[in-house]
Amino acid sequence: MRLAELSERSGVSTATIKYYLREGLLAPGHQVNATTAEYDEEHLRRLRLVRAMIQVGRLPVATVREVLEHVDDDSLGRTIRLGAALWALPQVPEPDEDDEYVQAAHREADGLLEVLGWANARMLTTVSPSYRSLVVAIAAFRRLGYDWDAQRLVFYAMLMHEAARYDLDFVEAQPSEAEKAESAVISAVLVEPMLQALHRLAQEEESARRYGFG
Structure with missing residues (x-):
């Protein structure tokens, strides 16, 4: 054309x-x-x-x-x-490793990965932007006085693991290696906002069921 x-x-x-x-x-x-x-x-x-x-x-x-x-x-x-394609996407800044909240968040994140048995993810903790994002989020919760420990996060992690299975099923269905990498990027750019939107809609639905609209 x-x-x-x-x-x-x-x-x-x-x-x-x-x-x-x-x-x-x-x-x-x-x-x-x-x-x-x-x-x-x-x-x-x-x-x-x-x-x-x-x-x-x-x-x-x-x-x-x-x-x-x-x-x-x-x-x-x-x-x-x-991984290289996904890690090139915008990420959170490097956390301050001297911050006590960040140090505690590292322990919580490492404990979570251990409980989950995610050995491969544990090997990537020094380089993975996703691990860094998790640490930053946990640290922010701790600064606000909320204690989101590894056990509380296990449920969410297992849900995300199922989502990752679906993601990679979609990736593997693509005919070429380039298209597989492209589809992984699509998942990060488009599926993640959809998951966020569904999470918020679910919160709105559950809130209305529990508390009504008054």
């Missing part, structure tokens, strides 16, 4: 597509002559992914480019490839 058709099918303007091409978010088309290029279904799929990351995920172009570089890196094994 030509640029105009790619624009029509994707709903993205030709000017924006050209910008994505210049920024390296979209692979160049197959050059027909000096002024014309052809694009295929892979360009269309990638373009839709880029739009979702920018419009729905609110990711800056530089972050999208970094994520896609990992998605397209054939030299990486699947676990590292997926």
Whole structure:
């Protein structure tokens, strides 16, 4: 398809597509002559992914480019490839390791992983942004005077483990390694907001059931 058709099918303007091409978010088309290029279904799929990351995920172009570089890196094994792509997404700042709340949160998080038997996750605690996010959240709870210990978090962790199984079932159903990595990014960018929305809707529903609307 030509640029105009790619624009029509994707709903993205030709000017924006050209910008994505210049920024390296979209692979160049197959050059027909000096002024014309052809694009295929892979360009269309990638373009839709880029739009979702920018419009729905609110990711800056530089972050999208970094994520896609990992998605397209054939030299990486699947676990590292997926992890690298996800870790390139925006993360919480590094916690202050001298803070007593952070130190306590590390103990709670480590205890949680031990109770769950998540040996692989425990090996990644020094590098995983997800582990860092957990520590930051637990520390914030402790500062507010709430004691969310490992036992209280086990229930939530088990729910998330089931969600992760569904996520990876979806990833494994994709035909190529690049599409598997892409689908993992889609899950992070789009599924996580849906899970958050469902959690809040469930809280609203349960609150109304318990307390009514008065």
